[in-house]
Amino acid sequence: MNTINHGLFDNLNKEFLNSEENNISLLFEKIKYIQGENVIGKSPKIQTKNFFYEEELVKFSLNEEGLDSLSTLKEVAQLFQGVIRPHSPFALFNMLPSPLLDTIAASTMTQLYNVNSLMDNFGGKSLIFEQKVARSLGRLIGWPQSVGISCNGGKLTLLYAIRMALSRMFPDSNTKGIPTNCVILTNEPSHYCVEHVCMLLGLGSESCIRVAADENWQMCERALTETIKEQVARGKKIAAVICCGGTTINFAHDDTEKIYHIVMQVLDKLNQNYKPHFHLDSVIGWLVFSFKRDSRIHDMDPIIKGKIQQIIHRQKGLLFFDSCGVDFHKTGLCPYSTSFFIASSKDMFNLLNDGSYVYEEEDFLYGNFRAYRYTVENSRPASGIASAYVALRRLGIDGMQRYFVALHRMSLDIAKELEKKVAFKVLNKDSLGWEIIFSIRFEKLKRKEQFSTLNIEQNFITFCWNKCENGDNFPFISFVPGYKASPFSDSQMAFLIYPMNLNGRECIEEIIDHLEKAVHDFEKSVLEGTLILNVIEKEKTIK
Numbered sequence: 001m002n003t004i005n006h007g008l009f010d011n012l013n014k015e016f017l018n019s020e021e022n023n024i025s026l027l028f029e030k031i032k033y034i035q036g037e038n039v040i041g042k043s044p045k046i047q048t049k050n051f052f053y054e055e056e057l058v059k060f061s062l063n064e065e066g067l068d069s070l071s072t073l074k075e076v077a078q079l080f081q082g083v084i085r086p087h088s089p090f091a092l093f094n095m096l097p098s099p100l101l102d103t104i105a106a107s108t109m110t111q112l113y114n115v116n117s118l119m120d121n122f123g124g125k126s127l128i129f130e131q132k133v134a135r136s137l138g139r140l141i142g143w144p145q146s147v148g149i150s151c152n153g154g155k156l157t158l159l160y161a162i163r164m165a166l167s168r169m170f171p172d173s174n175t176k177g178i179p180t181n182c183v184i185l186t187n188e189p190s191h192y193c194v195e196h197v198c199m200l201l202g203l204g205s206e207s208c209i210r211v212a213a214d215e216n217w218q219m220c221e222r223a224l225t226e227t228i229k230e231q232v233a234r235g236k237k238i239a240a241v242i243c244c245g246g247t248t249i250n251f252a253h254d255d256t257e258k259i260y261h262i263v264m265q266v267l268d269k270l271n272q273n274y275k276p277h278f279h280l281d282s283v284i285g286w287l288v289f290s291f292k293r294d295s296r297i298h299d300m301d302p303i304i305k306g307k308i309q310q311i312i313h314r315q316k317g318l319l320f321f322d323s324c325g326v327d328f329h330k331t332g333l334c335p336y337s338t339s340f341f342i343a344s345s346k347d348m349f350n351l352l353n354d355g356s357y358v359y360e361e362e363d364f365l366y367g368n369f370r371a372y373r374y375t376v377e378n379s380r381p382a383s384g385i386a387s388a389y390v391a392l393r394r395l396g397i398d399g400m401q402r403y404f405v406a407l408h409r410m411s412l413d414i415a416k417e418l419e420k421k422v423a424f425k426v427l428n429k430d431s432l433g434w435e436i437i438f439s440i441r442f443e444k445l446k447r448k449e450q451f452s453t454l455n456i457e458q459n460f461i462t463f464c465w466n467k468c469e470n471g472d473n474f475p476f477i478s479f480v481p482g483y484k485a486s487p488f489s490d491s492q493m494a495f496l497i498y499p500m501n502l503n504g505r506e507c508i509e510e511i512i513d514h515l516e517k518a519v520h521d522f523e524k525s526v527l528e529g530t531l532i533l534n535v536i537e538k539e540k541t542i543k
């Protein structure tokens, strides 16, 4: 060993040089150390303080000599400050599940063995497990030949869908580049990332045309017809129609059969002889695929049953669709990132490659299968494949149904408890989802002239969030500045509770009592002058 390296190697401990495969208990000790009591308490958020990014960056530089394991892990433990603890029944901020321990065990193993799912010679059976997840979910829809891609989030499922649409419509585009005479249609409440996906694909964000929604948040029939006519008149082709399959707020879900028929009929009348790519953004609503066969849950509340039947009805047209998206890290009890793009046929292998290769059945033989030909990534983790597979096996079809019903059950219970208090009003009883949107009255403040022009709601949410940042055991809820129950209602300030942790059912009263007391304390402090309301500009919806 030469002298320059000497110091470096002195500081490396044995396991760094030779990672120990069998010493799982050492791995466990290290994880336990990071989790250490100094970091993680009982609150929904791990305590943190404000900081400036640039200040932190100026202070940080690489060390000459390597640190020992303990000091390094102690430092990295700080990464978790400000992180939400999904295991807390008070973590009600967003659609964040607490992953099943088995999914963590399986995905951790893929990391310990450094499994690369780019091709089966390296990644072993991870590629067949990936296809098993895709095929089994596809079968629930009625796609007996479905295949799929494990990917890094719902956004990439949209990217794959739109890229597939372009290849289908313009077979040359895999080799020559994409044309500009096409648009992507989607429902107004679709996820905000569709424009960015169009930009990333080189179509430009303006190629994403949002069709106005009707009072039920479905694409409005008339607006859809008019939009297609308009675009065709401008010489554009409709490459893809992206339907909503459940959204975080209001659970917007298109009627797939209706949309399919309208689009095909309007195009036919305009002498446009092609079929656009139909994709359902079901990253949230996919759990309802499990209800297709029958509904074995007998103790189901009639309200919940009605909602599920409505969603099942709207998913009927999926048989005519070409692809859909699934986020196991939203409604599948998996850690990030566990998403699947699912296509109804093996066309996917051809449509997503660079045009220099044609898929043949023998490629589907162990030893020949190469995912990198059609995936965004080259090297690719197998953690999502392992997690998704484990979650599906643990739940089974019955468990998927029960989980969906249980989320709704908890939501109804929270809404009922909220409504017992005069200060709160639930605004979204008609949503097909389990989110709870509510308003707060602030009776005492609104009676005083001097507070009426200030943004009381936003000051209140800051008051609540500060408690959580301080590590208090206080419900971590969310804020929806421009909430609309329907596209035609006036927008209003509202608050959001996203129940995801089923343990939360045991502390519903406690959660509501905390919120009620906070309203009381907040109003009291403002009236006494110990809390000064800030003038806060209206926050825009996340874009």
Ligand SMILES: *Cc1c(COP(=O)(O)O)cnc(C)c1O
Residues within 6 Å of the ligand: 152, 153, 154, 155, 156, 190, 191, 193, 246, 247, 248, 281, 283, 284, 327, 339
């Ligand atoms: C969350 C979400 C996305 C984006 O998914 P990520 O997993 O965050 O990339 C897309 N569409 C819908 C409807 C979503 O709710």
